[in-house]
Amino acid sequence: MADRSAGQGGIYDDFPGFRLPLDQELDEALRVALVVIDTNVLLNLYRYNESTRDDLLEVLQKVGGRLWVPHQVMKEFWRNRVGVLASRGSGTVQALDALGKQQRASADAIRQWAKSVAAEAEFQGRLLGKIEALYTELEDEIRAQAPASSQGAGGVLSDPVLDELHDLLAGKVGRKPTANEWEAAVKEGNERAARHEPPGYLDAEKADSDLPEGAAGDYLVWLQATDEGTRRDLDLLLITGDEKEDWWWRYRSEFLGPRIELVAEYKARDGRQLYMMRPIDLLKRSSALQVSVRQESVEDVERVSRESQRPVWSATGVALLLDRLETEGREQADVIRVAASQGGTINREDVYRSAGTTTIACFVASPFPRPV
Numbered sequence: 001m002a003d004r005s006a007g008q009g010g011i012y013d014d015f016p017g018f019r020l021p022l023d024q025e026l027d028e029a030l031r032v033a034l035v036v037i038d039t040n041v042l043l044n045l046y047r048y049n050e051s052t053r054d055d056l057l058e059v060l061q062k063v064g065g066r067l068w069v070p071h072q073v074m075k076e077f078w079r080n081r082v083g084v085l086a087s088r089g090s091g092t093v094q095a096l097d098a099l100g101k102q103q104r105a106s107a108d109a110i111r112q113w114a115k116s117v118a119a120e121a122e123f124q125g126r127l128l129g130k131i132e133a134l135y136t137e138l139e140d141e142i143r144a145q146a147p148a149s150s151q152g153a154g155g156v157l158s159d160p161v162l163d164e165l166h167d168l169l170a171g172k173v174g175r176k177p178t179a180n181e182w183e184a185a186v187k188e189g190n191e192r193a194a195r196h197e198p199p200g201y202l203d204a205e206k207a208d209s210d211l212p213e214g215a216a217g218d219y220l221v222w223l224q225a226t227d228e229g230t231r232r233d234l235d236l237l238l239i240t241g242d243e244k245e246d247w248w249w250r251y252r253s254e255f256l257g258p259r260i261e262l263v264a265e266y267k268a269r270d271g272r273q274l275y276m277m278r279p280i281d282l283l284k285r286s287s288a289l290q291v292s293v294r295q296e297s298v299e300d301v302e303r304v305s306r307e308s309q310r311p312v313w314s315a316t317g318v319a320l321l322l323d324r325l326e327t328e329g330r331e332q333a334d335v336i337r338v339a340a341s342q343g344g345t346i347n348r349e350d351v352y353r354s355a356g357t358t359t360i361a362c363f364v365a366s367p368f369p370r371p372v
Contacts, residue, residue, distance in 0.1 A: 016267045017249070017260025021275060027288035029275045033235040035063045036225040039076040040241025041279055042069075044304050045161045046084050049145060052300040055293040057164050059282055062289040066234070070224035071174040076217065095142055103135040174224050185223055189216025198259040202246040218246070226266055235273045236266060239282055241305065248276070280305060 012019045021029075037060070045053050060067055107128055114124040177185065193204040193215040200218025207215040229236035238258070240247060249256045257263070258276040266274040277285070280301045286293045325333040 015260075015264075016273075017258070017263035020257055021273075026275060026277070026281075027285055029235055029237045029273075030063070030282075030285060030288045033066065033237040033273075033275065034225075034229045034232055035060075035067050035237045035239060036228070037067070037069055037073070038221055038238065038240040038242060039073045039080070041239055042073065042077045042165065043080055043084050044241055044279065044301075045165075046081075046088060047304045047307075048297075048300050050160075051294060052297040053161070053164075055283065055286075055291075055297040056279060056301070057168060059286045059289060059291050059293065061168060062291055065172075067168070067172050068225075068228055069169055069173045070221050070228070071176050072213075072217065072220040072224055074173050092142060096139060099135055099138055099142075103131060106131050174228060177224075185220055186213050186216045189219030189223075190214050192216075192219055198246045198261050200246055202244050218242075222262070226269065229266070229272060230269050233270065233272070235275065237275045237277065239277050239279065241279055243278065243305070278305065 045056070048056070110124065110127050110131065113119070114127075189200065190207055192198075193201045193207065195201075196204075199222050200215065203215045203218060205215070206217070209215075211217065213220060225236060225238060243255070245259075247259060247262075249259050255278070258274050263274045266272060280298060283293050283298050283301060322333045322336065325336075
């Protein structure tokens with residue numbers, strides 16, 4: 001080992017964030033580190049199918065007493081849980097409505113055809129019966145995969161996710177910060193976001209939102225997690241569904257590891273190491289905890305990850321787009337404003353009224369961001 005007192009060192013001594021951990025090191029982290037899960041990991045339990053949820057919860061159960069959840073994560077979970085349930089429920093309703101319309105259209109087509117060729121009533125009835133049986137089967141399968149039914153804004157009729165989390169996280173949720181701790185952390189988090197310091201600076205626009213922590217949410221998770229890791233004198237393994245570059249060191253689509261600044265920050269506390277995994281990485285490494293998971297679960301987690309990482313328009317991004325369109329004298333700016341005022345869609349007639357017949361057809365019935 002190099003003698004640091006003599007002004008000598010190795011390539012990683014002052015640059016710990018650039019060292020990529022080996023596979024066996026990540027497996028060992030699962031077995032010995034403090035394992036912290038973020039809000040997306042909890043909320044995505046509602047987006048996975050039942051078998052995927054069971055596999056992921058089994059892996060987390062194996063972590064045992066080293067599993068820990070920051071207080072900020074639970075706060076965000078309760079804040080967003082009903083919205084996630086409502087979103088999934090609305091998707092089911094939309095799918096069933098679409099299938100119902102297609103069933104009626106198919107039945108009408110059969111009746112019209114039977115009338116035009118004078119088909120016997122018995123033959124027509126058999127075809128209509130096949131249509132009804134097909135759509136009934138599809139509806140039953142969709143309902144079987146749907147989340148628990150909502151019971152107004154107050155809760156759900158049954159929620160297996162909450163039942164599982166109640167047992168899994170008993171005694172594993174961090175304490176609520178004092179008022180002084182909260183105010184100091186929120187101030188620091190918003191200042192870091194303004195300075196583009198990870199984590200969470202990509203949420204800087206939330207500084208002007210009605211969230212009590214403004215843009216400091218990710219920083220609060222980070223601070224509480226690192227405080228707990230330091231208190232226990234353990235390496236820290238953060239399991240996160242957030243794939244943004246204010247958490248990850250990325251090269252194009254490849255996740256190399258945590259942001260190098262975060263590794264250095266945690267290392268500077270007491271020499272401990274920071275690791276990060278996505279839920280899909282956790283499932284793929286489940287054998288380190290002697291848990292076997294289904295390949296279908298890995299694919300389901302990947303599906304949810306793709307859906308949740310779709311680009312989200314911020315108010316700043318919309319404003320820049322509109323400014324550019326107007327600078328270039330394009331009519332699409334007016335179309336976007338009309339679409340945003342109508343909930344994100346616009347029909348052909350409104351396109352023509354807003355921008356004339358020369359506007360390209362791709363604007364018709366297309367979703368647009370709502371400027372804030």
